[in-house]
Amino acid sequence: MRLPRSLLVGAGVLLGVSALAYAAVSPVRVFVNGVDLGPAAQGRVIDGQVMVPIRAVAEALGAEVRWEPGESCVYITTKGAAEAPKEAAPAPAKKKEITVYITKTGSKYHRLGCRYLSKSSIPISLEDAKARGYEPCSVCGTVE
Numbered sequence: 001m002r003l004p005r006s007l008l009v010g011a012g013v014l015l016g017v018s019a020l021a022y023a024a025v026s027p028v029r030v031f032v033n034g035v036d037l038g039p040a041a042q043g044r045v046i047d048g049q050v051m052v053p054i055r056a057v058a059e060a061l062g063a064e065v066r067w068e069p070g071e072s073c074v075y076i077t078t079k080g081a082a083e084a085p086k087e088a089a090p091a092p093a094k095k096k097e098i099t100v101y102i103t104k105t106g107s108k109y110h111r112l113g114c115r116y117l118s119k120s121s122i123p124i125s126l127e128d129a130k131a132r133g134y135e136p137c138s139v140c141g142t143v144e
């Protein structure tokens with residue numbers, strides 16, 4: 001069945017008008033943490049799904065957005081994810097301080113609760129204890 005040309009044109013115009021009218025009556029405003037992102041992030045309901053401009057929304061959330069047209073892919077990188085390797089790098093350099101205990105007269109360092117600490121118990125970092133020539137106690141074991 002062939003439709004008359006005038007009818008096709010008429011339908012096209014009608015669709016165009018209804019789509020515009022629909023967009024005009026139901027714009028979707030996007031708020032991030034209570035802040036209206038404005039017209040740049042305004043979305044629409046299409047086929048029952050809320051469609052919003054991903055760049056405006058993601059950037060408002062502090063993320064970086066990269067559009068690769070060749071792949072038809074949107075890459076969203078959050079700041080936390082981007083900084084994670086940088087934060088992880090210095091961590092091994094900063095040694096976790098381990099506290100051991102020495103006595104007034106002994107030459108050993110001990111774990112908390114060792115029976116040799118009953119008379120005196122002086123907290124010291126493991127690093128300092130080793131630097132001062134203290135050795136691990138044979139009773140409470142090596143602290144590492």
Ligand SMILES: [Zn+2]
Nearest residue numbers: 110114137140
């Ligand atoms: Zn000990």
